[in-house]
Amino acid sequence: MSYSKTIVLTNYDGETFVVDEVVAVEPQTIEHMIEDGCANTSIPLPNVTSKILSKVIEHCKKHVETPNSNEKAAKADLKSFDFDFVKADQGTLFDLILAMNYLNIKELLDLIYQTVADMIKGKTPEEEEEMRRVNAWVFSCFVGVTCLYFKSKKM
Amino acid sequence: METNHTYFVDEIILEILARLPIKSLIRTKCVCKLWYNLASHKSFTQLYNHLSLKNAMLLLQVTDSSTDSTSIVFVNGSLHWMTQSFAYILVLDLSLDSWRRILLPEEMGCGNGSGNRVYLLEFDGKLSVIQISSVWMNIWVLQDYGKGKWDLIDRVSLRCIRGMVPGIFPISQGGDYVFLAGHKQVLVYQRKTRSWKEMYSVKNNSTMPLWFSAHSFRGTIFSCR
Incomplete structure (x- = not known):
């Protein structure tokens, strides 16, 4: 396996991102493009903005760099990274879903779907205790449902 | 939101609804006809039960x-x-x-x-x-x-x-x-x-x-x- 090989990704705004191949093949869509030999110059990703793409690359890098071991510390580190990763505003989260769905990164999709579901039900287990006191979950629940509603319909 | 012109395909909505606890799911089904229909389909039931296997409470x-x-x-x-x-x-x-x-x-x-x-x-x-x-x-x-x-x-x-x-x-x-x-x-x-x-x-x-x-x-x- 050559670690030195790099892949160029061109996004929606025409910006280019140079990433190591090991990182770039995390998304299945890109892996398939490389396998099919469509990646000789650069890979166009017209559906993804630079803000989202850099976030996706950051996530792929972290997951590639973290050794795939049973080590507790590494696992906990990755978990807290993922936890912070999805702490984004709703717009970013929904853009991420669209990008992930297009790039086909299953692991990250799972995480974000769960995050949106938690927004709809109004709470994550970590927040539950706090939510019991503050009545904010009603609001967060309402916002979650409405945003998803508008995203699911062509107005 | 800059990407307001893009919309979620049904598949995404399904995946999100399938991750709700049952009570929230039933409540959320009432939001619109699309969600109601999506969540009433047989394939949704399979997806829901499959996902819930992973989350024993x-x-x-x-x-x-x-x-x-x-x-x-x-x-x-x-x-x-x-x-x-x-x-x-x-x-x-x-x-x-x-x-x-x-x-x-x-x-x-x-x-x-x-x-x-x-x-x-x-x-x-x-x-x-x-x-x-x-x-x-x-x-x-x-x-x-x-x-x-x-x-x-x-x-x-x-x-x-x-x-x-x-x-x-x-x-x-x-x-x-x-x-x-x-x-x-x-x-x-x-x-x-x-x-x-x-x-x-x-x-x-x-x-x-x-x-x-x-x-x-x-x-x-x-x-x-």
Whole structure:
């Protein structure tokens, strides 16, 4: 396996991102493009903005760099990274879903779907205790449902 | 939002709805016809039940006193009781309406006077017995129901919880854990890490012994049609 090989990704705004191949093949869509030999110059990703793409690359890098071991510390580190990763505003989260769905990164999709579901039900287990006191979950629940509603319909 | 012109395909909505707890799902179904239709489809039911397999939850019940301390285990369409003398397990086959007995593992070497306590539980849809001595907890599973073949699946040292051993008894188990209850607390033993944790304990000086039961459960939906 050559670690030195790099892949160029061109996004929606025409910006280019140079990433190591090991990182770039995390998304299945890109892996398939490389396998099919469509990646000789650069890979166009017209559906993804630079803000989202850099976030996706950051996530792929972290997951590639973290050794795939049973080590507790590494696992906990990755978990807290993922936890912070999805702490984004709703717009970013929904853009991420669209990008992930297009790039086909299953692991990250799972995480974000769960995050949106938690927004709809109004709470994550970590927040539950706090939510019991503050009545904010009603609001967060309402916002979650409405945003998803508008995203699911062509107005 | 700069990407307001893009919309989620149904697949995304389905994946999100399938990750809701049942109560929220039913509530969310009422938001619009699209969601209602999506969440009423047969394929959604399959997706939901498949995902919920991964998220087993725990139901813990605490009551003031025990009404019935005999545990009955229902597996293989039959009801199972442990006999008082720990000699054998009594079985009532509900489909054949017939009684029979299942012998306990020979290696257990129990019976009267051995000082061991034996409890009947379920493990992954199979019959299981847990034997508690002063230092060990042995967990047996009836692997072959027809032939009555028992396997020792776990042998756990009770050294870490030595002081509590006389009062504890197992209340529930799964692939990853065993729950045990004393009169004042609930303990969980995690098989993978081989560690003990106190899940619940009575804070006030209640004189009444409490009765605990714990079950793992997962949300499942069925169509009534």
